Amino acid sequence: MTFEQLQLIPPILKALAKENYNQPTPIQEQAIPSVLAGRDLFGCAQTGTGKTAAFLLPIIQLLSTQRDLTKGKRVIRSLILTPTRELAIQISDNIKSYGRFTNLRSAVIVGGVPQRAQEQALEEGMDILIATPGRLIDLMNQGFVDLTCVQILVLDEADRMLDMGFIHDMRRIIAKLPAKRQTLFFSATMPPEITSLVDLLLTNPMKIEITPVSSTAERIKQRLYFVDKPNKLPLLIDLLRDKSITSALVFTRTKHGADRLVSGLMKVKITAQAIHGNKSQNARQTALKNFKSGATRLLVATDIAARGIDIDELSHVINYNLPNIPETYVHRIGRTGRAGLSGVAISFCEYEEIPYLKDIEKLIKQRIPVIGDHLYPMAITETAPTKLEKVRAGGATSGDSARVHSGGADRSDSAGNEGSTAVSGSRRRRRRKKAGK
Secondary structure: OOOHHHOOOHHHHHHHHHOOOOOOOHHHHHHHHHHHOOOOEEEEEOOOOOHHHHHHHHHHHHHHOOOOOOOOOOOOOEEEEOOOHHHHHHHHHHHHHHOOOOOOOEEEEOOOOOOHHHHHHHHHOOOEEEEOHHHHHHHHHOOOOOOOOOOEEEEOOHHHHHHOOOHHHHHHHHHOOOOOOEEEEEEOOOOHHHHHHHHHHOOOOEEEEEOOOOOOOOOEEEEEEEOOHHHHHHHHHHHOOOOOOOOEEEEOOOHHHHHHHHHHHHHOOOOEEEEOOOOOHHHHHHHHHHHHHOOOOEEEEOHHHHOOOOOOOOOEEEEOOOOOOHHHHHHHHOOOOOOOOOEEEEEEEOHHHHHHHHHHHHHHOOOOOEOOOOOOOOOOOOOHHHHHHHHHHOOOOHHHOOEEEEOOEEEEOHHHHHHHHHHHHHHHHHHHHHHHO
16 A cells, blocks of 8 residues: 555655655554544554554644634644653654645644743644643643644553553643544553543544554564673673674663663763653753764663654664563564664563563563573572573472573572572571570
């Protein structure tokens, strides 16, 4: 199928040709006709499936072909809610690209920057508003935002907005919209809250599910390293001696962890920058620009901040911390191996993260290949092997408790067991001595 067959208007087709987009993705094939027909839509699709264009292209067409009924200042006719600044800015950039040959005007409202420029944009008027819920609520409370003319509402990355605690803000915003409207709802996962929102907000929606979250791109090579927490940084530095890792998006669990990792990498002359919620908007955009240009080799990010980072030629994704939500693993590694290119996903697993690994492998229905031969293998304790055995080998006997299955090779660590036994014996002697007194 081609974009022409989707009945898109010439100005949009011309813009797509400028972007070298020749063939729609599966979600675009299914979504665009439904949105153009005015239907509500629920799309369950992960990052990299082309969902942004799936809702932007028909919105641009619908709004640009309408008669100007206002005869004056532009009014907000489409509202797009996103969880993060980066995603909002990316969507805005896409609107400018896809709608460059139309007369539509759009603007972005996000936190982390002074609001004066946003106030001015609202005063001048716009057709499409892209916003994060928090800042939008602030400006609504100050009387700067009028949503009474909104015809099309888009909730993008709805599951992430729920994770970030935006549910109450979302409800307050939606309450200010006209009851008669078209609603487009996109989510990468299907928690119960999403189902209830779909039932509440959408009327007889077209339902589309593309690339189930449990699947991973075949072209992505996955690798797993068992490593103790203090050795993660040395292991990462050692791996980065490989010059084939030209660019890598590194995921940490916390903002402070991202900053500490960047500091450790910079000390050994590895260029890295962090991107997370505590960074100013200018700092985040600068870090992203440097990464895309190649000035920075590593971009260290939290999951929240990474939403909206879209880089076609990303060679590696590195899970410095395994995520505690298994679906997040799929989203993370899906950021490499795009546009027909190959990619590598490297994951570090410390002892406390073993349950996360078990959940991830259950979701993706495969074992992640383990790299057992590296400089910083996990130091097996008296209790760790049983846990590792259950995860990697499906169970263990008491006689095998000092051995760990690692990609088909078992290793014993008698020194670790002896140390643990010595500590236990010392504690028992101290307790007996204390009881004797």
